Amino acid sequence: MGMERRGEGLRPGRTLMSTKPTYTLHYWPGIPGRGEYVRLAFEAAGEPYTDDMDVKTLGKLVMSPDVVGHPPHFAPPVLEFPAPASAKRAKTQAGQSVSGGGTQSVFISQTPAILAYLGPKLGLVGDVEGEEEAVREVRRAQVNQLVLTALDLSNEAHDVHHPVATSQYYEDQKDEAIRRAEDFRKNRIPKFFQHFEQVLSSNPAKSHRLVGSSTTTADLVLFQVLDGIQFAFPRRWAALEKSGKYPMLFEMKNSVAGEEKLKAYLASNRRQEYGMGLFRHYEELDADE
Amino acid sequence: MGMERRGEGLRPGRTLMSTKPTYTLHYWPGIPGRGEYVRLAFEAAGEPYTDDMDVKTLGKLVMSPDVVGHPPHFAPPVLEFPAPASAKRAKTQAGQSVSGGGTQSVFISQTPAILAYLGPKLGLVGDVEGEEEAVREVRRAQVNQLVLTALDLSNEAHDVHHPVATSQYYEDQKDEAIRRAEDFRKNRIPKFFQHFEQVLSSNPAKSHRLVGSSTTTADLVLFQVLDGIQFAFPRRWAALEKSGKYPMLFEMKNSVAGEEKLKAYLASNRRQEYGMGLFRHYEELDADE
Incomplete structure (x- = not known):
């Protein structure tokens, strides 16, 4: 692919081709x-x-x-x-x-x-060619709904290590974090997992995707939240996978990660490692149950 | 207004007029x-x-x-x-x-x-007649952004009285709540208030509204979050109002409450009282600062 340079060889009135992304x-x-x-x-x-x-x-x-x-x-x-x-x-x-x-x-x-x-x-809301606008609007609202629920789980995963104040160190709220982590592992993760398992199993398209048969932003967000939880709570993750209660959820995660473009991205150095961010692994906050 | 009854006096083919809301x-x-x-x-x-x-x-x-x-x-x-x-x-x-x-x-x-x-x-996204779709899309995204930030404040107000687990009683997480309430009053409320004061003061329309000059869902959500915080933290609310740091924010709340339809609603028995919900008043969680 040729590199376009700004201002070089342009005739007046010709649209400037820029390599800068939108x-x-x-x-x-x-x-x-x-x-x-x-x-x-x-x-x-x-x-x-x-x-x-x-x-x-x-x-x-x-x-x-x-x-x-x-x-x-x-x-x-x-x-x-x-x-x-x-x-x-x-x-x-x-x-x-x-x-x-x-x-x-x-x-x-x-x-x-x-x-x-x-x-x-970006073509990530499951639009189907030829359908009417009212149908698209409803589907977009549903995708939005699922994005928001997955982000609620993301926020709760964050609040586990910062239950008192985001501005204070983890070490200064460790006791509270240990209490909150227990509730998160025992009650909250299973409740969200059950919900998303139900979303996947009730999708008439039977597609390993949350809405319709193509990948939406809801799938991408849920994939990332699950991946973050797997990093932060590896013991709990393994126990839930082994339980066999959420087969479609675990399959969906693998299926999204296996998409050609995402697979290439996840293997690239553009994909950053987890660390001291939203998802954190602290040994004392994880357990089998 | 006449009451329409289903199936009475209808000629075949005539559209059924229903009094049922959409x-x-x-x-x-x-x-x-x-x-x-x-x-x-x-x-x-x-x-x-x-x-x-x-x-x-x-x-x-x-x-x-x-x-x-x-x-x-x-x-x-x-x-x-x-x-x-x-x-x-x-x-x-x-x-x-x-x-x-x-x-x-x-x-x-x-x-x-x-x-x-x-x-x-519902005409609550600040659409202006004759403008192009691309402009509307951006404004809707901005209104959505402000709705989400106001709801983040709402969520934090809730988490003050339930910092450990929503499924457990307040009394069983009171110590943690007292710690979290202090951070909420001292750091979080001022940070959000400063942000929304800035949104109001940088609005080119100078309208006591967050976006443009007409009321949007963002104004309604922010009004309700502010009203809830005033109920839950009356001492802190009074101190912040007295501080004079957020004049446009307090004015905006009164201005929204003064809109004809909202004024009638807020005075009606359809408006429910706060209680043991999202916004709760506990003496021990409130203070001047």
Whole structure:
């Protein structure tokens, strides 16, 4: 593939072909974290994206309406893309491009909002050709619902190691974490697993996917939450797999990981290792039951 | 207004005029809870809705794909409405109507998914006539983002009184709750208030609304979260109001409550009192700072 260079050999009026991807994902470096839910959507769809993990840029993006325009953002991940071209109104609310280029950018934060925006554009909401808009709207709402439930499980997995305050060290809330971890392992994980097993088994498409027969953002988020729980609670994970109670859930995880593009991504060095982020492994928080 | 009765005086082929609202909201009785975020959208828009608080029906709706079709639901609130009429595919995934009538229903759960679905239909996403679709999509994503951030604050307010396990009594996690409440009052509330003050002050429309100049679902959710926090933490609320640091936030709350339709709703007996739900007042969890 030839490399296009800006401003070289262009006839006046010709559209500038740029190699710069449309979307930039801004997220903390060093952990998959919540940024991974967005990253997986780009990877599964084969959509090029700029993966910005620059801490200085992130500092500028959060709580800074002077940089990002209106509305400002509470926390990463933040998605950046060019403001709709002919949209005066959007332009007044757009911010400065921080991913390079002179155009004005729009910024969206909150993982489920980013995924609900990107899903239809990346072909990750199960659209079927020729169907009417009302049907699509309902399916998008259902995919959104399942994304949100999977992210609730993600949040609870995080709160296990930070039950008192996210701003304090784990070591200073370890006793509370041990209590919360027991409830998470015994009650919460099985409740969520049972729900998603039911979603998979009641899907008329019998597809190892949550909705319809193609991969949606809900599958990608659930895959990542399950993968994170497997990392953080390996003993509990193994016991639940062995129990045989959630066969479709475990199959679904393997099936998503086996998709060609995702398989390549997961084996690449773009896939970051878990560490001290959303999903953490502490020996004392894990157990068979 | 005349009462229409089904099957009376109808000529064949005439469309049946029904007084039954399109939407039914299913939620627990006795508390505003998370159902209130959806209820406020109907009330603000003047959209008739059936407010179902029957515990037996709710029991049938949760974790029951045999009743609601695919996908099943993890928890209320659940929104029910008629399945798109000519949609074969949707019909195979629809469930039984539990709100009366013989038609098949579609069910959606997860507060942000319900609001993202209803927002455009109820005129609560700030659409401006004549603007292009790409601009609307971005604004909807921004409204969705702000709904999600306000609901994060709502979730944290809940977790203050249940930091260890939602399935256990408050009294059995009171020590942990006291620790968490201190962090919530001192760090989390101010951080969220600062963010929303910034959203309001950077809105180019200068409208006492979060996005544009008309009321969106984001305003309604934020209003309700603020109202809940005022109930649960009255001392902290008063101190923050007195501090003068968040003038636009407090003004916005009063401005939303003063809207004609909402004012009538808030004064009616349809508005339920806070109790032992999402927002709870415990003397020992509140303080000036």
